[in-house]
Amino acid sequence: MSQNAKTYFLLLCLAVLSIASIGQELDSLKTSKKALDRLEIQTSLSLLENQDFNSIPGGGLQVAVVAPFYNGGLRLGLGVGFSRLSFNYNFDWGHHRVLGPTPAYSSQMDIYPFSLDLTLGTDFLRNSSMDLILDIGARMNLPMYGNYHFDYSFNNYPTDHSFEIQPSVHPAVLASLTFSFPLNEKSSLTFGYGFSYTFLPFRPKANSESNGFHYRPEEVPDHYDNNFEDNILSPLSNGGFEYFQMLVLELPAEIGGQHSFSIGYRHTFGLGNKKE
DSSP, X not given: OOHHHHHHHHHHHHHHHHHHHHHHHHHTOOOOSOSBOEEEEEEEEEEEEETTSOSOOEEEEEEEEEEEXXXXXXXXXXXXXXXXXXXXXXXXXXXXXXXXXXXXXXXXXXEEEEEEEEEEEEESOTTSXXXXXXXXXXXXXXXXXXXXXXXXXXXXXXXXXXXXXXOOOEEEEEEEEEEEEESSSSEEEXXXXXXXXXXXXXOBOTTEEETTEEEOGGGSOTTTOTTGGGTOOEEOOOSGGGGGGOOOOOOOOOOEEEEEEEEEEEEEEEOOOOOO
16 A cells, blocks of 8 residues: 555544544533533644655644534634745656656755644543544645755756745645643643645746756647656756757655644633533
């Protein structure tokens, strides 16, 4: 089973588990309390790492508002955050489509995205002063700035190259498990682990240039390959047979899966004591 398939299967299992737990809570509810009797505000700091644990760790800050229904049996959350993500890419020597072989090289992509999260969750310790919360949801990443850079020698060009990332929305799915320890009636310290998967490739800005290297996908004829705009980074060419002399460098595709380890603070407005 591929890594992507494993990720989707894990998220599906978590979703089923969450929905089943919520259903059990609603079926067994025998209280006259209001469905929503409090609101929570959470802030968290996170250490971020890609799914292979082989790139430079990133960091993030998030603020979220959570509405817990039925004493935490159903939790709806809205969060906003900002983070720095860093990804290493290593490319092997090989032939890339019709333009010939490309020597091996490594690169790095740094991204600074603003994110918006919508989550659905449940608390497994509803009759305790502590919480064990499972959340699943969707995330929209909007890179405010991104940079794709690498060291590569070609003829007499400088070896250091850097391309700014084209801003675009990148959807993601996420799941997290959070434990909270009460500090007092209305405040808690939280510790969590999460996993998200981000879709869609990142691309350099069109017609960008760095030390003699150009990203101009529209210069490649359509009959060569329809996907060159996602995969070519080359010295400038004047057309004709010179296209066969262009240097093809693969671009990073989806950033894929990412682990997060977080610590945070939660404050409750309204009912502060969960015990009945």
